[in-house]
Amino acid sequence: MAGLEVVRLLLAFSSIKGFKLFQMDVKSAFSNGYINEEVFVSEPPGFEDYKHPEHMFKLMKALYGLKQAPRQLYERLSDFLLSQGYDRGTSDRTLFIKKKREDIILVQVYVDDIIFGSTNEELYEAFVEIMKRKFEMSMLGEMNYFLSLEVKKLKDGIFINQAKYCKDLLRKFEMDKCKVISTPISTSCQLDQDHAGKSVDQ
Numbered sequence: 001m002a003g004l005e006v007v008r009l010l011l012a013f014s015s016i017k018g019f020k021l022f023q024m025d026v027k028s029a030f031s032n033g034y035i036n037e038e039v040f041v042s043e044p045p046g047f048e049d050y051k052h053p054e055h056m057f058k059l060m061k062a063l064y065g066l067k068q069a070p071r072q073l074y075e076r077l078s079d080f081l082l083s084q085g086y087d088r089g090t091s092d093r094t095l096f097i098k099k100k101r102e103d104i105i106l107v108q109v110y111v112d113d114i115i116f117g118s119t120n121e122e123l124y125e126a127f128v129e130i131m132k133r134k135f136e137m138s139m140l141g142e143m144n145y146f147l148s149l150e151v152k153k154l155k156d157g158i159f160i161n162q163a164k165y166c167k168d169l170l171r172k173f174e175m176d177k178c179k180v181i182s183t184p185i186s187t188s189c190q191l192d193q194d195h196a197g198k199s200v201d202q
Contacts, residue, residue, distance in 0.1 A: 004147055004149065006092050006094070006095065006108065007108065007115070007146060007149060008160070010095075010115065010117075011151065011158050013106065014117050015158045017104075018119075019117045019118060019119050020117055020142055020143075020153065021115050021117040021143040021151075022117060022124075022139070022140075022141065023113065023115050023139075023141065023143045023146065024113075024114040024128070024131065024137050024138070024139055024140060025112060025113055025138050026073070026112040026113075026114070026135055026136065027135075027137065027138055042057075043055065043056070073111070073112065074111070077114075078096070078109070080134055081107065084130055085098055086098045086107065094108060094110065095107070095108055095109075096108075096109070098123065100120065100123060102119075103118065103119045103120035103123055104119055104120075104123075105117070105118035105120070105123040105124065105127060107127065110146075114131075115143055145164065148162055148164075149162060149165075150162065150163060150165075
């Protein structure tokens with residue numbers, strides 16, 4: 001799936017071309033992916049058939065938590081986009097491109113999140129329309145947070161940072177409650193050269 005490097009490249013391209021990036025989310029994402037193989041699950045708690053406790057259920061669609069679910073959703077999304085005239089990116093399989101004369105639309109798929117932008121508003125609106133017709137989608141508006149990146153579009157470019165991600169990480173491990181010090185080492189500690197140590201390639 002899409003990595004941070006790909007998202008950064010997409011942001012850079014949108015900044016150069018001067019178009020906005022938007023976010024879209026697939027509702028009930030894992031029920032939108034069909035499975036091509038036979039998968040059986042035991043009877044879930046509360047839904048047991050007491051006459052046949054040994055019976056299993058055969059899945060018709062991907063189930064949340066099923067390891068095949070993200071792959072099946074991606075395959076369904078990609079098949080649909082390819083059928084609509086989009087081309088898959090050569091260096092990144094989760095990037096889809098469609099050109100119309102001098103205009104272009106870029107679509108980046110990450111599990112159930114989609115970021116997209118276009119140099120032409122008509123291409124953008126057509127994409128939103130076909131996606132909403134085919135899938136249960138919710139528009140999240142202009143891209144401002146994706147994969148731990150905070151995104152802020154300014155007049156002279158795009159500013160990205162990970163302040164929220166860092167704060168959440170500190171909060172998760174309760175490091176936000178630690179005593180703040182400017183120097184994280186004792187000032188009386190004497191440091192000298194380790195002559196016996198191995199030299200490090202700088």
